[in-house]
Amino acid sequence: MPASSTPLNEALPLVLAGPMLRRVEAQRIVLWLATSQPVRARIELELGDGPALRLEPAPGSPACRVLTAGEHLHYVLLDLALDAALPAGRWIAYRLALAARDDASPRWLDAQTWAPDICYPGRESPGFVFAPQVAALLHGSCRKPQHDGGDGLARADALLAELVARNALDAEPARQTDDLPAWPSALVMSGDQIYADDVAGPMLRAIHSLIERLGLPSERLEGIDEAGVRDAEGLYRHADCYYRRDRLLPQHKRNYALIEVFFGGVEKPVFTSASAHNHLITLAEVLAMYLLVWSPAPWRGLALDAPPGLSEEDAALYADERRRVEAFVAELPAARRVLAHIPVAMIFDDHDVTDDWNLSREWEEIAYGHPFSRRIIGNALLAYAINQAWGNRPEVLDDERLDRLQRAFATPGDAPHEESIEQLLHFEGWHYTWPTTPPLVVIDSRTQRWRSEHAARRPSGLMDWESLTDLQHTLRDLPAVLLVSPAPIFGVKLIESIQRIFTWFGHPLLVDAENWMAHPGSAQAILNIFRHRKTPQHFVVLSGDVHYSFVYDVELRGRVRGPDIWQICSSGVRNEFPPRLLGVLDRLNRWLYSPRSPLNWFTRRRHMRITPRKYEGAARGRRLLNGAGIGLVELDAEGVPWRIRELLADGRTIAFEREEDAARWD
Numbered sequence: 001m002p003a004s005s006t007p008l009n010e011a012l013p014l015v016l017a018g019p020m021l022r023r024v025e026a027q028r029i030v031l032w033l034a035t036s037q038p039v040r041a042r043i044e045l046e047l048g049d050g051p052a053l054r055l056e057p058a059p060g061s062p063a064c065r066v067l068t069a070g071e072h073l074h075y076v077l078l079d080l081a082l083d084a085a086l087p088a089g090r091w092i093a094y095r096l097a098l099a100a101r102d103d104a105s106p107r108w109l110d111a112q113t114w115a116p117d118i119c120y121p122g123r124e125s126p127g128f129v130f131a132p133q134v135a136a137l138l139h140g141s142c143r144k145p146q147h148d149g150g151d152g153l154a155r156a157d158a159l160l161a162e163l164v165a166r167n168a169l170d171a172e173p174a175r176q177t178d179d180l181p182a183w184p185s186a187l188v189m190s191g192d193q194i195y196a197d198d199v200a201g202p203m204l205r206a207i208h209s210l211i212e213r214l215g216l217p218s219e220r221l222e223g224i225d226e227a228g229v230r231d232a233e234g235l236y237r238h239a240d241c242y243y244r245r246d247r248l249l250p251q252h253k254r255n256y257a258l259i260e261v262f263f264g265g266v267e268k269p270v271f272t273s274a275s276a277h278n279h280l281i282t283l284a285e286v287l288a289m290y291l292l293v294w295s296p297a298p299w300r301g302l303a304l305d306a307p308p309g310l311s312e313e314d315a316a317l318y319a320d321e322r323r324r325v326e327a328f329v330a331e332l333p334a335a336r337r338v339l340a341h342i343p344v345a346m347i348f349d350d351h352d353v354t355d356d357w358n359l360s361r362e363w364e365e366i367a368y369g370h371p372f373s374r375r376i377i378g379n380a381l382l383a384y385a386i387n388q389a390w391g392n393r394p395e396v397l398d399d400e401r402l403d404r405l406q407r408a409f410a411t412p413g414d415a416p417h418e419e420s421i422e423q424l425l426h427f428e429g430w431h432y433t434w435p436t437t438p439p440l441v442v443i444d445s446r447t448q449r450w451r452s453e454h455a456a457r458r459p460s461g462l463m464d465w466e467s468l469t470d471l472q473h474t475l476r477d478l479p480a481v482l483l484v485s486p487a488p489i490f491g492v493k494l495i496e497s498i499q500r501i502f503t504w505f506g507h508p509l510l511v512d513a514e515n516w517m518a519h520p521g522s523a524q525a526i527l528n529i530f531r532h533r534k535t536p537q538h539f540v541v542l543s544g545d546v547h548y549s550f551v552y553d554v555e556l557r558g559r560v561r562g563p564d565i566w567q568i569c570s571s572g573v574r575n576e577f578p579p580r581l582l583g584v585l586d587r588l589n590r591w592l593y594s595p596r597s598p599l600n601w602f603t604r605r606r607h608m609r610i611t612p613r614k615y616e617g618a619a620r621g622r623r624l625l626n627g628a629g630i631g632l633v634e635l636d637a638e639g640v641p642w643r644i645r646e647l648l649a650d651g652r653t654i655a656f657e658r659e660e661d662a663a664r665w666d
Helices: 152-165 201-214 234-237 256-263 284-295 311-331 334-338 361-367 369-392 399-410 413-423 466-473 495-503 520-531 579-592 596-600
Strands: 017-024 029-036 037-048 053-055 064-070 071-081 091-100 127-129 136-143 186-190 344-346 432-434 440-442 482-483 538-543 550-556 564-571 572-575 610-613 630-636 642-647 653-657
Touching: 017 334, 017 344, 017 440, 029 037, 029 091, 029 369, 037 071, 071 369, 091 520, 127 234, 127 538, 136 152, 152 334, 152 572, 152 630, 152 642, 186 311, 201 284, 201 311, 311 334, 334 596, 344 369, 369 413, 440 466, 466 520, 495 579, 520 630, 538 550, 538 630, 564 642
Parallel strands: 136 186, 136 572, 186 344, 440 482, 482 538, 538 564
Antiparallel strands: 017 029, 029 071, 037 053, 037 091, 064 071, 091 127, 136 630, 432 440, 550 564, 550 610, 630 642, 642 653
């Protein structure tokens, strides 16, 4: 049947994920969505008392980029340039209507048809508040679907629902007596939006069902020694497809198991997950997972019955994981709604690709030196480019890259696919800056590593000299900045010391030894940026990664007073640290690195005054807050945070309180 006569509401949901509001500037709006059929888009903006502004960009034009990944998977990025500036500090409703792309007489369907639950009560369409002066923002990282503890995005949605219900839709700084913040300027996702290396069995089952429904082409695979696994179809049929994928990985020629380097294996029992038995492999798997973690629509009609052939132990695990995944799916409408109402800034961390991604030079040499592991990394990075980076900075995917990606989608596993992976592995433009006040500066601490020239197993620096120099130029002469670093720049000293000890014994992978102080070159360079005479006077560092939350007030000490620095960590959105272990580490850290402890003089940050904040209701001096949720930071007109809170998924709101008497040397 010709596309022009195909109804838009049959079989599959028209919109699989989105619309997601990705970037808003004075004269620019960026929206991302994934559809099951080729569409054209029309958007109407209600800017005030006058008539609505209607835009209908042509598919394939710079304002409406389109990528087709399969028979029923099409990505659309609307990058809309406006003739006049958006009004700041007021609600702007947008009506997004879709129609069949090739229909000569289009039948437009608006969001109330294909996403009736995306609007807040009392609103007929989604909307946003253009807030270039950042008075409030939400931030978090680490969203693992099978975690049994609620979703921070659902809590963020509850906050926006309350703001809408109270008609508190301005973007002015709230009074310090107000409980509600101003409308957040952005939602900053500082890493691990998906867990490609830690996938529940029911999630993998849903991924495979969705791949079939969307008609994603089979990918040719290379480098697998297992007989019968030459393409994606062979992988999906294999007896080790569920819970035993680690058996399909090759061995290094020195009899050093690649699983230990690439997937973590049994080398990582303490601080990070060792669950790599369902690690995503094919491009189709990663693309499908993004849809399933961002939207309830693709879950409709998917069967989650256990696959045949599971052992009794795996079947029991599958049943438990199914319960947790179903709880995750129940909160997806809220997650989808919040993503449609706030500009979302994203950056990768390790689990978006794989655990220990680029941790050391040895890891890179082994993982990139084998075609199978290189393909796995490349597929995850390619999916990141489409689902995350494209909206951060649309120019990341220029015409040449989009054309190459389109050819790769047509025949995954062939030359265009490999060429796209090769190009992305060497791409150096994942970092970006948004022109808010203060500016939002998002760094890439995963691909521009400072690799050790002396010992291949030593952890690489999180940024190399060139990228740190570029960062310093970006920050030059700014009065204040919001700096997004996936890993905390100022972390917990005890944990960093443990990582240093294991690194000294040659086992950095055992404890995720990746922190800013692990490499002397990058540690010294980032600290020098803070000391530079033309550095911003107010640094707000937003981080995640560690699966707990904390706040440090940091001051440089010396003859000339340095900038004020706030290290704010919110992690995870749907994850947490082992509670008992975190309690032990928190207590030991306070004992061993007390103000009078001589151990402080052996740290790289000994010339800094660091004040850890106690969180509201903390017992026995606790500083590390455990629990799934989303961070909320409120700033004054100069970019100074005056209130920092964690909105926990269980409904609690926890404030981090400054304690002058808790100041210490670190």
